Amino acid sequence: MSTPPPSHHDAEEYRPSNEQVAVLLDHAAAELRSQFRGVFDEETIHHVVSDTYRELAATARVHAHLTTLATRYARERLTDIAQHQGVPVSSTPEVLFVCVHNAGRSQMAAALLHHHAQGKVAVRSAGSAPAETVNPAVVEVMNELGLDLSQEFPKKLTTDAVEAADVVITMGCGDACPVFPGKRYLDWELDDPAGQGVDAVRPIRDDIDQRVRALLAELVPETAQ
Secondary structure, eight states, rough: OOOOOOGGGGGTTOOOOHHHHHHHHHHHHHHHTTTTTTTTHHHHHHHHHHHHHHHHHTTOOOTTHHHHHHHHHHHHHHHHHHHTOOOOSSSEEEEEEEEEEESHHHHHHHEEEEEETTTTSEEEEEEOOOOOOOOHHHHHHHHHTTTTTOOOOOOOOOOHHHHHHHHHHHEESOOOOOOOOOOOEEEEEOOOTTTTTHHHHHHHHHOOOOHHHHHHHHHGGGOOO
């Protein structure tokens, strides 16, 4: 008899069995195979999906939707690897926002650019020492704009992600990225929202929003208003 999906109140306690995880990861790998057919073999895709799941599960507090998050992150990693190998799977410009914990400034920047670009720019964010969760105050101020970060999670910065990006932006947090020729590197000096309440985080959000709009106008001039 299969285990029923967790209800909202017990989602934090829910943990799928090893057998359930194996089935879910098989489904996730199958979902990605069509997108990367001719780029990666089945074994490579399954390895990246499984490795991503293990990495997230090591620090996750909630496991109910972890395979969904792992699939999303694995898709990003496979895209990065493909582009690093000279096999682009997207023709849109790609921006990578980097901050140590990937829990505040870089998450806001990625969400705002994704919102304003409407698919005209590929957007990622990551950090060298990702936190467990996105800053709650950041989630709240972004929700005020109708942008839901409650399902987002901090991600580990990889060399492949930097190599795949056209523009790499650090957020004034001291994180360092590998330097590759042909990339545009920027550093935005921004206040740190860590430990701040929503009243202090709103101006940081608005500062990032102005910078994101200016960047988008450079990358995709027809979006300028």
